[in-house]
Amino acid sequence: MLSSRNRRRLFRAGFATLSGLRADRWLAPASRGTGLILTFHHVRPPELGDYAPNALLSITPAFLDRTLQLLKKIGFELISLDDLPARLADEDAASPFAVLTFDDGYRDNVEHAAPILARHGAPWTLFVTAAFADGRGRLWWIELERAIGRLERVRLPHAGIDLPARDAEEKNAAFDIVYRHLRAGPEEVLLQSIAGLCREAGIAVGDLARELCLTWNELRDLSRDARVSFGAHTLSHPMLAKHDSAFATREIAASAERLSAELGRPVRHLSYPVGDPTSAGLREFAIARQLGFATAVTTRPGHVFSEHVDHLHALPRVSVNGLYQDEAALRSLLSGVPFLAWNRGRRLNVA
Ligand SMILES: [Zn+2]
Numbered sequence: 368m369l370s371s372r373n374r375r376r377l378f379r380a381g382f383a384t385l386s387g388l389r390a391d392r393w394l395a396p397a398s399r400g401t402g403l404i405l406t407f408h409h410v411r412p413p414e415l416g417d418y419a420p421n422a423l424l425s426i427t428p429a430f431l432d433r434t435l436q437l438l439k440k441i442g443f444e445l446i447s448l449d450d451l452p453a454r455l456a457d458e459d460a461a462s463p464f465a466v467l468t469f470d471d472g473y474r475d476n477v478e479h480a481a482p483i484l485a486r487h488g489a490p491w492t493l494f495v496t497a498a499f500a501d502g503r504g505r506l507w508w509i510e511l512e513r514a515i516g517r518l519e520r521v522r523l524p525h526a527g528i529d530l531p532a533r534d535a536e537e538k539n540a541a542f543d544i545v546y547r548h549l550r551a552g553p554e555e556v557l558l559q560s561i562a563g564l565c566r567e568a569g570i571a572v573g574d575l576a577r578e579l580c581l582t583w584n585e586l587r588d589l590s591r592d593a594r595v596s597f598g599a600h601t602l603s604h605p606m607l608a609k610h611d612s613a614f615a616t617r618e619i620a621a622s623a624e625r626l627s628a629e630l631g632r633p634v635r636h637l638s639y640p641v642g643d644p645t646s647a648g649l650r651e652f653a654i655a656r657q658l659g660f661a662t663a664v665t666t667r668p669g670h671v672f673s674e675h676v677d678h679l680h681a682l683p684r685v686s687v688n689g690l691y692q693d694e695a696a697l698r699s700l701l702s703g704v705p706f707l708a709w710n711r712g713r714r715l716n717v718a
Pocket residue numbers: 470471600604640641
């Protein structure tokens with residue numbers, strides 16, 4: 368199996384090749400959808416150091432600016448998620464569209480992204496996890512990063528994992544292995560294991576939301592900006608498909624009610640936490656549809672095609688990845704070419 372570093376190198380080489388061949392241009396008419404929904408997480412100044420295993424979730428303000436410039440230059444029209452269903456049904460639309468979405472409700476979105484988005488006149492959607500806005504909940508992927516950052520050895524006895532973590536290289540390798548192991552198992556085990564590593568590292572569990580996420584008051588301030596819309600991202604950010612149906616339904620329904628009550632706005636959109644097929648599948652798509660959401664977005668990679676009008680609760684997105692903050696990567700993603708391979712030729716990837 369390729370290490371994540373080698374995989375990264377391979378992707379970067381692929382992006383550069385595509386861009387060098389101009390394949391992103393000559394293939395675009397075949398591979399590009401009607402439009403796309405971009406996913407962002409953190410927008411903030413670059414992280415320093417060689418150990419930053421969540422760096423893929425973070426882009427710089429300058430790169431957000433370049434992304435918006437390139438979208439406009441290529442001819443994408445920036446539309447709001449509210450307008451997406453009608454746009455998909457509109458066969459006369461001349462240009463492709465782009466929707467900008469931000470997951471989790473990070474404070475850096477307001478500090479660093481909002482001014483740039485406003486300057487471009489761009490509408491955007493923020494998907495809020497209720498527990499994070501309450502200043503609690505588990506941003507477990509960041510807890511794991513910080514715990515391994517402090518530990519010299521990473522032990523998960525129940526899994527037979529016992530790894531050195533003395534320098535950046537060992538820490539990155541340990542993070543990869545532990546993350547992959549825990550993501551594949553039950554959520555309770557993941558949360559307990561990471562809580563254990565945090566305690567061992569002397570890190571408080573469940574404290575990160577207060578540091579990193581917008582409070583309800585800050586969200587209410589943001590809601591005065593008419594270009595911002597809000598979507599539900601559940602109560603506690605679980606991988607829904609790993610839980611029973613009643614739990615999943617409550618996580619989705621109650622978070623939308625809470626958001627709507629706190630912000631005094633209707634909540635029409637949902638983003639499935641984590642959002643890959645192990646976290647959101649047919650059952651979750653049906654729940655979102657039955658609860659009356661206008662759209663629900665996954666993290667399955669891909670462009671949006673006109674056929675998605677029949678799959679509005681299983682929409683793919685294109686993640687603007689912090690590991691590839693350059694124009695070649697961006698042009699490839701906007702062309703849709705990489706998704707033909709990643710989705711094995713399937714345009715929709717909704718099953
Ligand atoms: Zn999330």
